[in-house]
Amino acid sequence: MTQVGARTLFNRLLHHNFKYVFGYPGGAILPVLNEFYAQKKIKYVLSRTEQGGSFMAEGYAKATGTPAVVMVTSGPGAINIMTSMQNALSDGTPILALTGQVSTAVLGTDAFQEADIIGISKPCTKWNSMITNSENISQTVDQALKKMMHKRYGPVLIDLPKNVMSLPTGKENIYNIPDEPISENKVNGSIKINSKEIIEMILKAERPVILAGQGIIQSNAINEIRSLSEKFSIPVTTTLLGLGIMNEKNTLSLKMVGMHGSYYANKAVQNCDLLINFGSRFDDRIIGNPKTFAPKAKIIHVDIEEKNINKTIIAHYYINDSCKKVLTDMSYYTQEYDIFKFKGTNKWLAHIEWLAQINEWKKTDFNYPKKSVLQGRKVIDVLNDIIHSRKENFTIVADVGAHQMWAAQFIDYNHPKIKFITSGGLGSMGYAVPASIGVKLGLENDTVICICGDGGFTMSFVEVITAVKNKVNVKILIINNNYQLMVKMWQDKFYNKQFVGVKMDNPPFETIAKNLGCESMKIYSNENLKENLTYFLNYDKGPIVANVITNSDESVLPMVSPGKALNEMIIEENSNEKYEGDAPC
Ligand SMILES: Cc1ncc(C[n+]2csc(CCOP(=O)(O)OP(=O)(O)O)c2C)c(N)n1
Numbered sequence: 260m261t262q263v264g265a266r267t268l269f270n271r272l273l274h275h276n277f278k279y280v281f282g283y284p285g286g287a288i289l290p291v292l293n294e295f296y297a298q299k300k301i302k303y304v305l306s307r308t309e310q311g312g313s314f315m316a317e318g319y320a321k322a323t324g325t326p327a328v329v330m331v332t333s334g335p336g337a338i339n340i341m342t343s344m345q346n347a348l349s350d351g352t353p354i355l356a357l358t359g360q361v362s363t364a365v366l367g368t369d370a371f372q373e374a375d376i377i378g379i380s381k382p383c384t385k386w387n388s389m390i391t392n393s394e395n396i397s398q399t400v401d402q403a404l405k406k407m408m409h410k411r412y413g414p415v416l417i418d419l420p421k422n423v424m425s426l427p428t429g430k431e432n433i434y435n436i437p438d439e440p441i442s443e444n445k446v447n448g449s450i451k452i453n454s455k456e457i458i459e460m461i462l463k464a465e466r467p468v469i470l471a472g473q474g475i476i477q478s479n480a481i482n483e484i485r486s487l488s489e490k491f492s493i494p495v496t497t498t499l500l501g502l503g504i505m506n507e508k509n510t511l512s513l514k515m516v517g518m519h520g521s522y523y524a525n526k527a528v529q530n531c532d533l534l535i536n537f538g539s540r541f542d543d544r545i546i547g548n549p550k551t552f553a554p555k556a557k558i559i560h561v562d563i564e565e566k567n568i569n570k571t572i573i574a575h576y577y578i579n580d581s582c583k584k585v586l587t588d589m590s591y592y593t594q595e596y597d598i599f600k601f602k603g604t605n606k607w608l609a610h611i612e613w614l615a616q617i618n619e620w621k622k623t624d625f626n627y628p629k630k631s632v633l634q635g636r637k638v639i640d641v642l643n644d645i646i647h648s649r650k651e652n653f654t655i656v657a658d659v660g661a662h663q664m665w666a667a668q669f670i671d672y673n674h675p676k677i678k679f680i681t682s683g684g685l686g687s688m689g690y691a692v693p694a695s696i697g698v699k700l701g702l703e704n705d706t707v708i709c710i711c712g713d714g715g716f717t718m719s720f721v722e723v724i725t726a727v728k729n730k731v732n733v734k735i736l737i738i739n740n741n742y743q744l745m746v747k748m749w750q751d752k753f754y755n756k757q758f759v760g761v762k763m764d765n766p767p768f769e770t771i772a773k774n775l776g777c778e779s780m781k782i783y784s785n786e787n788l789k790e791n792l793t794y795f796l797n798y799d800k801g802p803i804v805a806n807v808i809t810n811s812d813e814s815v816l817p818m819v820s821p822g823k824a825l826n827e828m829i830i831e832e833n834s835n836e837k838y839e840g841d842a843p844c
């Protein structure tokens with residue numbers, strides 16, 4: 260007996276072992292949604308906004324390293340996930356979007372809830388396709404998943420006209436889609452090298468630094484990079500999305516580099532003689548002025564995505580391959596080298612001097628002037644101490660703003676014990692509450708803490724309902740400074756304190772959360788801070804929201820103003836140094 264298109268689609272999702280589909284219903288997607296009725300194999304998680312559902316899928320995919328599905332209706336439903344598509348494209352997150360579409364008979368007639376989703380999503384997906392023939396359903400899903408996982412991960416979208424989902428499918432044409440041909444070497448101006456040559460350069464370097472990006476996490480190469488760093492005593496700095504690749508309490512960890520990175524990471528990058536970038540795309544937030552980035556270094560760029568090589572920083576050498584492959588090859592070759600044979604040589608002494616210099620720079624760590632009022636940085640600082648005193652694994656999911664940077668700076672990450680997930684390349688507010696729900700569904704045994712600003716919480720708190728209804732025990736910590744503090748800070752520094760549109764006048768979030776059926780608490784002073792945060796972490800009967808009222812007069816430091824070199828950081832809170840150039844965005 261032939262089956263309808265929606266059943267074929269559902270079966271293909273089953274075939275690929277999807278446990279969850281996140282989404283929001285509507286007319287055009289009803290045939291597919293109907294397949295979720297009376298079955299227990301795939302759980303349909305109803306979000307409260309389409310954007311929220313798609314961010315949940317992103318959170319799940321990031322947390323588990325496996326693809327996730329978001330399914331929404333046509334027109335407004337599909338348009339509402341475009342921020343998430345762009346977010347997933349920026350951060351290399353593997354999600355499959357299934358969008359309802361009007362029937363093919365009325366396509367292009369401005370039908371009710373018709374939108375050209377293939378056109379709209381083209382620039383913000385890796386690949387998209389509309390299924391117009393029900394015989395192609397399984398094949399299109401397979402092709403989408405292959406495209407999604409090919410080289411750097413990313414979002415893909417399949418548009419599903421309603422009639423195609425309701426029609427019987429004929430004999431299915433399932434055939435293998437060949438892998439994309441390995442692209443040829445099109446990287447101009449840089450020299451292609453191999454793994455062994457990287458080691459030879461390390462052995463010649465006196466002041467090496469590794470920059471580790473998300474490519475390390477996605478290719479599961481954390482152990483390999485830690486061993487490399489250990490074997491050759493190479494300090495490692497990471498991107499925002501690479502936090503935790505190193506145990507950040509390790510002396511060879513330089514924590515995060517860039518606009519709000521550590522003093523010592525920025526100093527090390529600007530003074531090193533060899534910079535090896537594994538799996539970071541040299542985002543503008545980490546390089547400062549590209550013309551003055553790592554001016555004394557030979558730069559090696561290892562990246563699976565060819566288009567990232569020489570995109571912002573011209574590398575002297577490159578390898579266009581996965582970090583895992585390159586690091587595995589390197590560990591094979593390192594057995595040949597005995598670094599102790601360098602003992603006593605000038606190179607050896609220079610390297611020891613380099614490590615001593617870095618330790619000296621490390622005396623200037625992330626810091627802030629302590630006040631009697633509750634400060635956001637203090638809250639995160641204390642949270643860090645508590646996290647490190649406990650046994651369970653944690654995932655911190657940060658929203659976007661000042662609190663996000665503090666979460667990056669004041670928590671010492673260490674994969675897989677303490678992990679970090681955030682909206683990196685797009686910086687999309689409203690991400691963390693829904694994403695943390697997806698993360699918790701993916702990592703049931705982790706304690707998942709969403710650190711959110713009052714602005715971002717206001718944009719997304721409807722999804723607390725999703726957490727309550729699905730009994731997802733996320734812990735939402737609102738750093739409530741009653742301002743969009745990050746923007747306020749820019750107006751303060753770059754617009755002569757002319758504050759416009761940044762004061763929030765928030766309602767009592769703890770009451771709102773309670774009314775949504777969620778446990779909640781309010782924290783407003785330093786007194787009993789540790790005890791209150793411990794209660795927050797220990798609560799296990801459902802999700803919990805803590806409205807933490809903090810000082811509105813804080814900053815995010817160090818800061819490299821846009822267009823400046825990484826070493827031109829402003830470090831002190833009341834520094835007389837000028838914030839010059841355009842404000843960041
Ligand atoms: C969807 C979206 N809109 C606007 C911005 C620009 N933006 C970046 S940070 C920020 C303020 C965030 O305020 P809040 O959530 O209270 O966090 P805080 O900076 O106070 O910690 C804004 C508006 C953004 N990143 N994303």
Ligand SMILES: [Mg+2]
Nearest residue numbers: 712713742744
């Ligand atoms: Mg705020």
